[in-house]
Amino acid sequence: MKLVISCMDRRLNSYLDTYVDNDTVILRNAGANVNGLKSTIRRLINDNNVSEIRLVAHTDCGAMNVVNSVLSGKITVSDSVYNSLVSQFADKKFSSRAELEQLNEKLQVELLHSMAGEIKITSELYDLNRNPVPESKGEHMLAYTRPNEYRYDELTSEIKGEMNGTYFVHSLTLDEAKPDLEIATKNLGIRDLVFVATKSEQYREMMLDMDRAKMVSEGDVHFRFVKLMR
Ligand SMILES: [Zn+2]
Structure with missing residues (x-):
């Protein structure tokens, strides 16, 4: 099995579809943040024969x-977002967004090396400035799923979303996705969250996840549940 770890950014969906095959699992969160996916990655490594992990970070990253913005004192975030994402950069030096994005790729790869032993690790910083993606027609939405085998063009059509307008978060537990849902709703202004069960045995657990996420959500956020059957 091959793991791909990337950012939830909607503009990466078409590119990440090129990685989808029967043997690849894609994990995504805000910033391709390995630190926020540690328990999911450990479980997948323990339970499967993982031969390669590829980190796909990108330029112009909202995370x-x-x-x-947090480190320059412009905004504050919750402890969970700080601990999961921001804290890794608190004692690091960088002088531009571009440098920060390169630093992120480097730090996440280092963290993967410390977790993955002998597994081959590769990475890239995908350049969205050179590969621009058209703006979607409607409002952006975010879909949360467990790791699955669907292509993003299939997933977006199943949930009636737009390929270029739907952020995706994938993890094995809601706890690991919470900081990312918070960044999406509070910092990126996303109002529509879709919880997607991609297998029937996930139905109950993901309904409970959605109820838990509802309880801690603030402001005008709409929740929707979709069950896929393949
Ligand atoms: Zn990003």
């Missing part, structure tokens, strides 16, 4: 904008 890195949040990190930069």
Whole structure:
């Protein structure tokens, strides 16, 4: 099995579809943040024969904008967002967003090396400035799923979202996704959250996840549940 770890950014969906095959699991959160996916990554490594892990970070990253804004004192975030994402950069030096994005790729790869032993690790900083993606027609939404085998063009059509307008977060537990849902709703202004069960055995657990997420959500956020059957 191959793991791909990337950012939840909607503009990466088409590119990440090129990685989808029967043997690849994609994990995504705000910033391709390995630190926020540690328990999911450990479980996948323990339970499967993982041959390669690829980190796909990207330029013009909203999560890195949040990190930069917090560290320069412009905004504050909750303890969970700080501990999961921002804290890794608190004692590091960088002089621009571009440098911060390169630093992120480097730090997440280092963390993977410390967790993954002999597994091959590769990375890239995908350049969205050179590969721009058109703006979506409607409001942006975010879909949360467990790791699954669907392509993003299939997923977005199943949930009636737009390929270029839907952020995706994938993890094995809601706890690991909470900081990312918070960044999406508070910092990126996303109002529509879709919880997607991609297998029937996830139905109950993900309904409970959605209820838990509802209880801690603030402001005008709409929740929707979609069950896929394949
Ligand atoms: Zn990003």
